[in-house]
Amino acid sequence: MFFHSVLSPQSSVLLLIPATMLPLAAFLVTFIFTRRHPRLCAGLSIGSIAVSLVCSCALMALNFKMTGPIQYSVGLLASSGLDIPFGFLVDRLNLLMIVVVSAVSFLVQVYSLGYMAGDPGFSRYYSFMSFFAWAMINLTLSPTILQLYIFWELVGLSSYLLIGFWYEKFSATQAGKKAFVMTRAGDVAFFIGFLLLFLHTGNLSIVDLNGRAVSAALPPSVLTLSALLIFGGIVGKSAQFPLLTWLPDAMEGPTPVSALLHSATMVAAGVYLFARLFPFFSMSPTAMEVFLAIGTISMLLASTMAIVSRDIKKVWAFSTISQLGFMIMALGSGGYFAGVFHLTTHAGFKSLLFLCSGVFIHRYGTNDVYELGRLGSRRMIVPTVSIIVGAAALSGFPPFSGYFSKEAIMASLAALPNPAWLAAGLAGVFLTAYYSFRLIFILLLPHPARSLGEFGPPQEAAGNPAAGPAAHESHYRVMAWPLIILSAVTVVLGFFGDRLKAFLDAGITVGGTAGGEHFALPSWVPLGLAGAGLVLAWLEFGRRGAKQIGFVERIPPLFRLFAERWYIDRFYGLLVNLVVDRGISYLCYQNDNKVIDASIDELCEGTVEGGRIVAFLQSGMIQYRLLVIFAVMVLLSIYFFFQVI
């Protein structure tokens, strides 16, 4: 009874305000005032995100049976003919997202107490974490595309700040810059897309765009074009093909940052946008086909890159790209629930995987899997068990959450008329299991002769420079709790799938999968492929006599292709060098020197020379002046006396 009486729009606002604004307050206070007190900063930051988490859960509980989206407007951007409200939108998808975002942020911030302990930038780290939490939560609650775009950019900014957190390291700053510029390139497309929409409809409200009324009035070409352009932003933010090279480099940041931003939340913002505008995108089948294609390509490419990587964080980074590709494939094929469910479960197990890797990196100071295996990482129990749980969830083994979400994705892919997508999806499942368990076996069952780099020197540690084997035991206790919680969630979350489906599908007007299924995929097919991947990994890496050489490494050209990330980086480097450095920059430089500077210079030189020429009249010789007087007199006399002119 009490619940129902409290269930009113006002109470939701009361919960929304602290949930969204407290992290901002924490950021401002920690950034400006309390820099000298690291523990206070951490406390404020964790406190604010805890409050956000509580408020998000309360909102979810209160609005569990909401019938339609609730919108609050707290301000208006008004100009002649332009009316864009600023405020909050609360509906089922949002509620799920804010719970996920605040929960993962909270766990990662608690984890960072241990991981980042002793770092000189501890306060700065927590203030940036709060800033990110604020931006992300507000992104998910935005009612209009414009507000979402603003927070999208802010999330990109916090990503830049956190990737380049150890700024004395040149590679970290380069990585931050690369991430920001690449996502910015996608954002330009996004901006043009929604600008196009705005020009045609004058309305940027998400609820209105999803509703048929506004968007049905658009001509289909404009609809498709704007959908494709908005998807450009998603490609940038979620690191899909062709803008996927920033994410592996983003692993230069601290591991908790990778766990939070580059696996669970920020890169998920792209997929969230897709889900958010799902009814709008569904109105354009061509666009959905394109999205499906891009998701598939990214998924396959990234899986191949993960197969050959030596760096533990990079494997998970490629895996993230691949899983995001899966989510986009799911959404692109019309499986709304499948995509969103996979987003939720992925947030859980990917952050778990990153946090476990973080514990290993913190302890042993290296990122290289072979090194970590050799140094005896399997002696640490909680991370070992958690990483196995995470990898199993990633590969899609029951009873972990990944199995249920992968099954949902495969079902929605099977509903498509063209079986090639399903085949690609299944190939992806096989590769995912293969690379995850390759990593597990190298880590936990090390082969002594393989650790000293046959394929190059071990990777340099991108870990916390202040840590090392002498780090305190208390760090590990603090770091263990989030791992345990996330593992528990990973195990349990899958079984909530049906209730979640009911919850989400009630909030979406457009039907999910396209009509009837062309054939019902038996659930043992993806499971069998995952098992096959596991078995192959076992044969190559896990067995007693295994040489720990993958099948790809036996084909050097293929190995080089995958290890060089399909030369996409090289291509971009070339493009930047040719078009930007030697093209545009050169032209601008020449323009600056030869046109702008030179015109002023020539003007001055000309004036000086002209002056020098005319100066002969002012040479001080009175005779010239006399001559001029006589000449003028003669001319005047001719004029007056002979009336010539």
Place this chain on the structure above:
Amino acid sequence: MIVPFGHVLLVAGIIFALGVFCAVVRRNLIMIVLGIEIMLNAVSIAFVAAALRWNNLEGQTFVLFILAVAATEVSVGLAIIVYAFRRTDSFDPSRFNLLR
């Protein structure tokens, strides 16, 4: 008039031009004064011819004035030249270019 008025004016004009030439081209201060004198004399010729043409003696009177003025001006000019020579030991007008 025995000599047509136009011819006398032409002669006066030529002499005036010669005076201008002397004042402008010569690189000697005294020659500048000389040129001025020649110009003044040319003007005097023109005035006398005009007096004869219009049968008015005022033209010749003016010539007397011109002669007086010329004398005065020469004395002042020579005084300046003497001073200038004492300053710069030269008669060359291009030396006197401080007012450039």
